[in-house]
Amino acid sequence: MAWLDLTDKVAVVTGGGSGIGQGIAIGLADAGAMVAVLDRDEGSLHTVDDITSRGGQARFVRCDVTDDHSVAAAAGESLKALGPASILVNNAGALRAGSLDTLSMSDWQANLALNLTGYFSCAQAFGAQMLKKGTGAIVHIASVSAHFPQNHSGAYSPGKAAVAMLSQQLATEWGPRGVRSNVVCPGLIRTPMTQAIYDTPGVLEARRAMVPRGRIGEPKDIANAVVFLASDRADYITGAEIVVDGGFTRGIMNLIPRPGYDAK
Structure with a gap:
């Protein structure tokens, strides 16, 4: 990670207690950053323990990103403990299933509060x-479903699409003041939250067959992209999106049956 040196930089990761957030927090720490691991769950202490056992520096900060007062308090605690943030990774999020014809307004608002307003x-x-x-880097974790609607998932796709635009607006407003903003869009990633899906017979094989890279992604795949965007190596990159999906979204045309053209 020396090429992406983040030594002496303070990185804040929301939803850092597990899954993609945990992978990102560990990746940033491995590159030398001091990491504030924000989460509502004290299970995030496992992330802190993982980082410190590898020789890194990390601190757990309790935070509910849907509560402005909690966010303000977390920003103050992180500042006091580690110093001013150089990197923010907006990762905390969740999916609430539901079809749009029956989705309750409370579920719609709750999902956007976490997946969009919390980022802001x-x-x-x-x-x-x-x-x-006068310097800093923000990386927002969106999803390939920001551009490809994920049915029966409530406000998830609209929220992730809005995150992409939020990042662009931050990039253009804050770029002249030294702060960059970019988005990472994960594809099919196996995490504790999605493990039950992959435990369903036949799902792993079916999904893997849809990914040109031939495998399902892991949190470290997302972490690698985030660390790059957070580093000075990406100094001239802002308002951009990096899709990390093993080519999944580029294989749509290959899902159409074409007799005589399909590979034998």
Whole structure:
């Protein structure tokens, strides 16, 4: 990770207690960053323990990104403990299943509060520290479903699509003040949250067959992209999206039966 040196930089990762967030927090720490692991669950302490056991520096900060007061308090605690943020990774999120014809307004609002408004709240709170220094990098975790609707998943796809635009607006407004903003869109990633899906007979094989790279992604695959975007190596990259999906979204045409053309 020396090529992506983040030594002496403070990185904040929301939803850092498990899955993709945990992978990102560990990746940033391996590159030398001091990591504030934000989560509602004290299970995030496992992430901190993993980082410190590898010789890194990390601190658990309790935070509910849907609560402005909680976000403000977390920003203050992180600042006091580690110093001003240089990197923010907006990762905390969840999916609430539901078809749009029956989805309750409360479920719609709750999902957007976490997957969109929470990103904005954290960008404001930790971005203020970056703007004061005149430098910083924000990476938002969206999804390939930001561009390809995921049916029966409530507000998930609309929220992720909005995250992509939020990032672009932050990039253009804050770029002249030294702060970059980019998006990473994961594809099929196996995490504790999705493990039950992959445990269903036949699902792993069917999904893997849809990915040109030939495998399902892991949190470290997302972490690698995030660490790059957070580093000075990406200094001239802002307002961009990186799709990390093993080629999944580029294989759509190959799902159409074509007698005589299909590979034997």
